[in-house]
Amino acid sequence: MSVLVYTESEKGKFKKVAFEVASYAKAVANQMGTTVTAIAINADDVSELGTYGVDKVLKVNDSKLDTFNAKTYANVIKQAAEKEGTKVVVVSQSADSKYLAPILAVNLDAGYASNVVEAPTSASPFTVKRTAFTNKAFNFTTIDTDVKVVGVSNNSFGLVENSGSATAENFSPNIPENGVHVDSVDKASNKVSIADAEIVVSGGRGLKGPENWGMVEDLANVLGAATACSKPVSDLGWRPHSEHVGQTGKPVAANLYIAIGISGAIQHLAGINASKVKVVINTDPEAPFFKAADYGVVGDAFDIVPRLTEKLKEFKAQNA
Amino acid sequence: MKILVCISHVPDTTSKINFTDGDTKFDTNGVQFVINPNDEFGLTRAMWFKEKQGATVDVVNVGGPETEPTLRKALAIGADGAIRVNTPATDGYAVAKQLANVVKEGGYDLVIAGRESIDYNGAMVPGMLAELTGANFVTNCINLEVDGTNAKAIREIDGGKETVSTTLPLVIGGQKGLVEESDLRIPNMRGIMMARQKPLKVMEAVNATKETSTVKFEKPAPKGAVKLVSPDNLDELVSLLHNEAKVI
16 A cells, blocks of 8 residues: 655665655655555665655666666566555656656556646545646646656656665566567767756857857866756857757756856746756846746856856865 | 657646645646646657658547647647556556557657656656567657667767667657757647647557545645845855755
């Protein structure tokens, strides 16, 4: 009966979203009067999960699972759900979890709600609050099936610490082959990814050319932030497509989003408005981004950004 | 190769989002509907396969008669035929069930859908459809090559990309990158004229129970005004971000 949560890891270490979904699973378990079981695939140290409310960890360690494969992982999670007699499975909304969740839902004959931002508003009927219309509205949805899959938006529920500790149990599921084979994974290991970043620094056409991105990167480095860009910038080839954020690019749900020289087209805002705090730096006080932002500086980015970077360096030095 | 492109009929990005019937229904009043942007990249890639490698391309939508102009637009862009499954789109699972029936009846080798629609953003239908039809599945797909029954795809992952090999039958959750924005086609007059002659088949729905229900919608609380900081006082910005917003 326990709530099952899939806690993602990378190279043996849990991702931050793992602790967030564990915190969420604990809230659901409290509502339902049950416990939390986590499934951890090839994670080294699972004890940390106890801090976020997990009672038991099913540890799967198998080299066949070293590379993520949506269908295989969905199958492994399904086996864990069946073993535990789970009624609610909680996953994150990372690219990988969004990939496996619909497969898992069909395998479990479970209804699936994605983009969930709060603990269930009711356990029966099981009702969750989700974002819709690219964050322009919320949709309260009931999941009407016996078994349910809940996808929790990244950086929405937050981390909730508990005083408990988790017991670990080895779990050896069948690991089926399937028809999608991962040939290679190409991932920059030295950079913060947009999905994992708490702070994102983003540049637009106002920066005039790719040669001026040094100051964006300097600011990002001080803040430990990921760099991103607007659509025109990636279309012009100034920055790689993988940095394009917005409706047709990557979604951003950071704690802090700093937009430099981005006017704030509605398609851009649609992709980034799940971010908690938005700062805009733009020469044009009429830029639509100022209506969507929390803090703004009207002025020349070439003057402001290097000075802001220096100020933040001093701040970091004082608060280190 | 028989390709089916799933077309979601969605409000244009610039639409005002409002609700009616006690906040239980989306208010379509004055809203312009378009082909879901993620689907449009897939449709254009399908046209590339048709022209370069030989393929037939059908488009499909699950919805009422009001979605037909969107399907006609897809025909004007170059699809050979359109199918509308005559039932309201209630939830991701019910739509996937209807599409699975279309795929089975039509014997499609490759199904291209968008990674998500821009209205409900569920990112559910392509994966569910793949699983219901027993097809292979790759989502967040930014590159797709098909050679016979073999396919190579690139998937965007958090912080990078991944190259996979797989085989048909295959379902793709597509996005920008499948083709570039500049490759997207605007229907020309000849395409629009030809689209009128192309078949738009209305299929009756199969029995499919939804698994989730919308209870109500809610709009976010209006945002407060932006706090402007003078460019000469960046210390204040740092202080606001630290003390007030608590994000640094």
